[in-house]
Structure formats: C-alpha cells, structure tokens
Amino acid sequence: MAQAGDEAGPLGLPAWKTWVSAGSAVLLGVAFIIAGVWKITDPIAASVRLVQAQVPAALGLPAAIGFGIAETLAGVLLLAPRLRRWGAWLTAALLVAFMVYIALFYNVLRGQECNCFPWIERAVGPAFFIGDAVMLLMAGLAGWWAGPARGLRSAAIVFAAVCVFAGVSYGVVAARGAAVIAPEFVTVDGQPFPLREGRVFLYFFNPECLHCATVAGELGRLDWGHTRLVAVATQMPEFGREFLVSSGLPAALTADVDVLKEVFSFVDVPFGVAVESGRQRSAFISFDGAPEALRKLGFVR
Secondary structure (H helix, E strand, C coil), X not given: CCCCCCCECCCCCEHHHHHHHHHHHHHHHHXXXXXXXXXXXXXXXXXXXXXXXXXXXXXXXXXXXXXXXXXXXXXXXXXXXXXXXXXXXXXXXXXXXXXXXXXXXXXXXXXXXXXXXXXXXXXXXXXXXXXXXXXXXXXXXXXXXXXXXXXXXXXXXXXXXXXXXXXXXXXXXXXXXXCCECCCEEEECCEEEECCCCEEEEEEECCCCHHHXXXXXXXXXXXXXXXXXXXXXXXXXXXXXXXXXXXXCCCEEECCHHHHHHHCCCCCCCEEEEEECCEEEEEECCCCCHHHHHHHHCCCC
C-alpha cells in the first residue's frame, strides 16, 4: 500500500514535492514582490542604499528601478503556476548576481546593512550568504518541481504592466520633488533667514561624517556667485560651526533641522537641495557630477 504523501500530484510528482514547490514559490514570490515594489515606489531611498553598496552614483537610480522591475516580475511569475518555472529561474539569477556582487566587494561591505529586503535587517557577513543560499535552494525547488512554463504572451503582459507601474511611480516621485516648497524662513544666528528669495543651496551633514567633510570641501571651492548657502547639521549641531571652518564651506548655519527634514525628506547625509524662489529645483543624494549639475541650474559659475 502507498504511504501517506506518496500520492501523485497533477504533474505525476509525489504530493510532498508539489507542496514544497508551491510553498517555496509563494514565500519567495511574496518576498520579491515586496522588495521590488519598495524599490519602484521609493527609488530615491533605494538608489541611496545601492550607492552605499558601492554602485556608481550615476547608476544608482537606474539600478534601483531596474532591480525593482526585475524583482517584482520574478515574484509575480513565481505566484502564477503556468509561469512559475520562468519566475524561479529569474529569481535564481538575481540571487546569484547579488551573491557574486557582495562577494566582490565583501571586504568593503562587511558589517554593513544589506537592505535587500526593506523589512529584514541583514548585515553583510557569512549569514548573508547562508540566507541567500537558502533562498536559492527554494528557487531551485520551486522551478525544478514546477510544470513546464507556458504562456509567453502572459509573461510579456506582466512585464509590460510592471514597467508601466515603474514609469508612473517614478513620474509621481519626480513631480512630488518638483512641487516641494521650502519653509518661508529658518533661523540663522537668531535672525530669520528667507528661503523663498533668490537661489539657496541647503547642505545637510553630520559633523562626524568624513564623506560629508570631503563633499563640503569640494563645494567650498566652487564659485557660488549670488547663491546663498545654508548648512544643516543633522546630528551634534554644537560641532556644526567647527565643521564649516575646517571644511571651508562658506555657509550660514541653522539649527532648524527638524523643520527642514519635514519638507526635504532624505535617507542619509550628505544631502543637498537647490532651492530657487522657494521651490526645489534639484536634490542631491550623491555629489558625483554635482558641480556641473549646479552650473546648469545656474547656482554656481
């Protein structure tokens, strides 16, 4: 007599294999959809994380959107039984790519937060590779024990829908950034400092951040003309003045960090905002190429 669990599933597989395949696909599918949608709906934050993971700054935003599309597509394909095998192979390819990339930069990234999945905190280390290896095994089981994939037209429609979603989402984010209006005033040396008159560049920094000091020094060497600079210390404001003197950044210092952070949301420092007549013209999450961008905006000569 057949033992329990040996009954053949719809593909002629033992029932337990069918359940393992489906369970692995659902778990991975949900995880990848959440990770992909997060990158698509908040590409700025995702790009900052990627740049911190040694992705070139110029590629941070395109990579965030591209990975968001790929992860969302993989997750949706995993949840569709007819398309599951394709989703499993795409998921496996993404996992292998992540593992190879982290391995290449392991000495630089070791101990840093991975931030691959927004709700899971994972530091780069041996456990990272173990976790991804487990997910890679799940992807293999989901694909190997799934039926042959069919429905190329359906997969193409899913891909097109995800791309449209990403495009619309980025348009909303870009429009939201262009609609940001600076507070009318901030306080500088006990006096109101107008932010809605002329051109103002806001520079957010941490006095203990070496990268912030390097960027401040580079900005201090630019010819700002009539552009006014305002520096904002996000931590330890008591060391803000010393930071400006040592870096050579000719900026006024304001302590209204909470007021400004409510308007200009960002992930990490250094961060800059070019404001003209009170309206945000551009935000800088990375300063590679910032001088040229500021010249095009007319903020520096």
